[in-house]
Amino acid sequence: MTVAEKIRTRFDQFTPAERELANTLIANYPMAALGTIMELAHQAKVSTPTVMRTIKKLGFTGFPAFQTALHDELKQTLSDPIDKHDHWANNVPAEHILNQFVTSITNNLRQSLKQLDPESFDDVVTLLSDKKRSIHIVGGRITHAFADYLQTHLQVIRKDIHMLPASSGLWPHHLLNVREGDVLVIFDVRRYEADLLELAKLANERNVKIVLFTDQWLSPITSYTTHYFSCRIEAPSGWDSGVVTLFLIESLIAAMEEKLWPETSSRLKELEDIFDFTGRFKR
Amino acid sequence: MTVAEKIRTRFDQFTPAERELANTLIANYPMAALGTIMELAHQAKVSTPTVMRTIKKLGFTGFPAFQTALHDELKQTLSDPIDKHDHWANNVPAEHILNQFVTSITNNLRQSLKQLDPESFDDVVTLLSDKKRSIHIVGGRITHAFADYLQTHLQVIRKDIHMLPASSGLWPHHLLNVREGDVLVIFDVRRYEADLLELAKLANERNVKIVLFTDQWLSPITSYTTHYFSCRIEAPSGWDSGVVTLFLIESLIAAMEEKLWPETSSRLKELEDIFDFTGRFKR
DNA sequence: ATAATTATGTCAAATTTATTACAGAAGGCA
């Protein structure tokens, strides 16, 4: 039984001042009761003890209890529809790792998107689509795979995509090829790697634009970047999840594809032809 | 400018504890801040002064002012007829690529999980957790990154993880090391690669257990496998999405971790020690 | 390795808020 219902059922037992309050409460429910008891009393043009008495008549022990009840109602009302997919996988108990994981992942996605600045996203798309800039990609121990994935896809879209070697000893050498205005895409999640930070510092001094993919705690590299993406990586396991990171990578690629369609389409066609010729791929 | 936006724009100026708080706040916004400052602090697992400082950093004179601002927002939100839960990203039209993508991805996840046989999943976990079997991993042009990712994580969990070389010319040679009863994990999505099919055939003849990650149209390799996962890869772009594939990989890893915890925990500890020793990683 | 700096929590003071007691006001009834 909601607070509003309680009020309605006992309305006839109320005194005039209490009805005044009840009306105010129902009129802009449940906002009126968000603040202090004094604010509510003032809104309804009654005294605080009147509010007190009304609340007790409704069965609450005090104002805090009343407010908590309203808060809980609000939470229910505003809770996201996604949460209703309690478990997604078929015939599997909710405790199964698959369901635990899917809950985590959707939470991560939702939260990451809430924090994401869309303008920043669009800016990065523009930056990476600028054919005058070469793009250099580097990842860490875990994130190496994402750097690889990004490179594979970007190479189809445009030219001048370079992946930094896996061994950090070779980075200074590679940095000679990186010119001012080029873009360096760095993947760095905890535990943050010292070599990557050093690389970012050097690149920043050379006026290289840095785009960073990191986690919700932000790699220290953040301070050298022009744009960064913070991807939530929480997972019900000892490791972190890269799903949100991959999601963002693919979204970026899709956005770039749209932006660069004329060039992309011809490059794609060429690629298809090459595949057909080599016969490595089945139709 | 909403409180959420303020948090997002100043997120990188926050200290770790403040970020913890900011995340909690955004995670269930604006419900988390409905109660007292102490409740909020407890939820975010920080102290009340930390909440205090964060709020002041955001430009509020104190907690009551902060809460009033949130209340005002809530009033606006609840009186606003537009359902803001329709799209996930903030302040972005529903047509933005981010929202299109998130819709696709959640659909892919839902559908893939519906089709997934949980028993098969558990069987694969058992298979990969069997320390008597060596594990060999191979991916194709696009899926190479996933093979890499799987290998990186499995190597932490257990020994005898091998990645097949990128060049398919070396595969027959590598196959000599693969013994009967070993597991070969193959990633193959369209366009399916002829070399991978050949490899699967050979491996099958040698009584190697094959676990396949493929898409909803199923790679021809499926007929040689003991278990396969069909991951929906639909995306609103010219390319396919690997998000579901990554999701399954991580779920597998999490499940294996749980199963092999004794061994995993000691390996993890050793790994941490090595990291600390090399100093390559920041704390 | 050590010092300086920064970050964070504990605790106590200050402020605000909720609650209670009580007195006066309003309305009903002889």
Next chain:
DNA sequence: TGCCTTCTGTAATAAATTTGACATAATTAT
């Protein structure tokens, strides 16, 4: 009208929340 009952607000009190000062822990720089 005058008395009684019920209602309502003022003001004092109790409880709680918020805020600030400070010490300790953690981090960073030297």
